[in-house]
Amino acid sequence: xxxxxxxEGAELALDFLKRGGxxxxxxQNVADGDILMLAYVNQEAVxxxxxxxxxxxxxxxxxxxxxxxxxxxxxxxIVEILTDCDQDALIYKVTMQGDGACHTKHPETxxxxxxxxxxxxxxxxxxxxx
Numbered sequence: 001x002x003x004x005x006x007x008e009g010a011e012l013a014l015d016f017l018k019r020g021g022x023x024x025x026x027x028q029n030v031a032d033g034d035i036l037m038l039a040y041v042n043q044e045a046v047x048x049x050x051x052x053x054x055x056x057x058x059x060x061x062x063x064x065x066x067x068x069x070x071x072x073x074x075x076x077x078i079v080e081i082l083t084d085c086d087q088d089a090l091i092y093k094v095t096m097q098g099d100g101a102c103h104t105k106h107p108e109t110x111x112x113x114x115x116x117x118x119x120x121x122x123x124x125x126x127x128x129x130x
């Protein structure tokens with residue numbers, strides 16, 4: 001497909017070849033705009049996401065397909081899927097159905113953290129803080 005059709009057309013033509021079959025996928029909470037996580041998807045994960053209506057990814061550590069929430073109960077219901085101009089990155093806009101999106105737990109509550117991005121870098125000291 002030519003560049004103009006990819007950038008301006010209405011046809012979904014995700015470019016899985018560019019990065020060895022995987023695309024980065026940012027997950028954003030529609031309720032408040034918070035970024036919840038960054039994961040990767042292949043064609044199978046995108047197809048499963050569309051079919052199930054739940055955020056599904058390719059686990060690069062386990063080398064398998066996984067739908068967020070199947071083991072934790074913390075599902076991410078798809079509201080909207082965006083692709084960038086080159087069709088080589090996605091944003092899943094979701095409604096959270098559970099405690100959080102992160103696999104780590106909040107030390108005080110023991111519940112899943114809302115977002116995987118729970119630490120900030122202090123630019124002057126180059127240390128992380130909560």
